[in-house]
Amino acid sequence: MxxxxxxxxxxxxxxxxxxxxxxxxxxxxxxxxxxxxxxxxxxxxxxxxxxxxxxxxxxxxxxxxxxRGDGAAVLLYDAERGTVLMTRQFRLPAYVNGHPDGMLVEAAAGLLDGETPEEAIRREAAEETGRAIGAPEPVFAVYMSPGSVTERLHCFAAPYASRGGVEGRGGNAEEGEDIEVLELSFVKALSMIGTGEIADAKTVMLLQWAALEGPFRALR
Known part of the structure; x- marks a missing residue:
């Protein structure tokens, strides 16, 4: 057995x-x-x-x-203020494979856990950033590492309401999460790809989409 x-x-x-x-x-x-x-x-x-x-x-x-099941990610943005809402958390696999401290800056994301991609991303955004979000726009669905991992990641973009005190902590404490919430200018976030400060694949793709076709294309 x-x-x-x-x-x-x-x-x-x-x-x-x-x-x-x-x-x-x-x-x-x-x-x-x-x-x-x-x-x-x-x-x-x-x-x-x-x-x-x-x-x-x-x-x-x-x-x-x-x-590991399928997942969903969302780029949270404020087009009027030119900002995006990111998370920073410890990622052991990155840490053991050359990342200096394992603290990755990322778009909010998580597994579907039986929900639809839109339901999952609303839940993850609330858990990780403490924010309710506007209507999520489907952007693309991609296989992140198709040579060995089955996961398909459903990627969205959604506006968030700006107010004072954005930065703080989030995450599900029962799952050991300790997540820092960061509000960055979109221009700064995009530049962090080139410096290596943003090295997470889903986040890189969503930021580049936002610059090429999304809410910040006018900044090109």
Missing amino acids: TAGVDTPDGRGRTGLDRHGRDLTGNPNVVIRDVELLSSDWYVLRKTTFDFRHADGHWSRERRETYD
């Missing part, structure tokens, strides 16, 4: 080895086996599949995939 396969894992899940077995959308890919490697908080699988190459020959391939 294996937890997550035929008995419940720590989160009550079973059948985690069946994910992806029934895919038929690509005639050049035939799934042969899915092995569950880990099902702690997220799920790690090893999938064996046959792949037909452009010259017609088939090869047997194996890939590990990390499934």
Whole structure:
């Protein structure tokens, strides 16, 4: 008996080895086996599949995939004042892979956890920044690391109401979050990409979208 396969894992899940077995959308890919490697908080699988190459020959391939669910992110902006609302929090994976202190400046984001992307992003914005937001505008949905991570990130932009005392702390304390809230001029935030002060991919993409097509395109 294996937890997550035929008995419940720590989160009550079973059948985690069946994910992806029934895919038929690509005639050049035939799934042969899915092995569950880990099902702690997220799920790690090893999938064996046959792949037909452009010259017609088939090869047997194996890939590990990390499934943490899909997520959503939102760029909070005040077009009239030329500002954006960001968070800064500790990210262990960045810290152990060369970031000086692991404190990343980011757009508000989180996992869907069974909600729609818009519901999730309203919840995350409130938890992380303490702000209710205006109508979220869908911007794009992207696979952040498609070589190994299944997550698709739904990205939005939304206005926030400006008032005194924006900066402060946010986050869900029960989940160990300790988040600093930052209000930055958009011009400053955009320049922080070049200096490396903003190195988070979703945030870089949303800021560049805002400059090219979004609320700050007139500043180009």
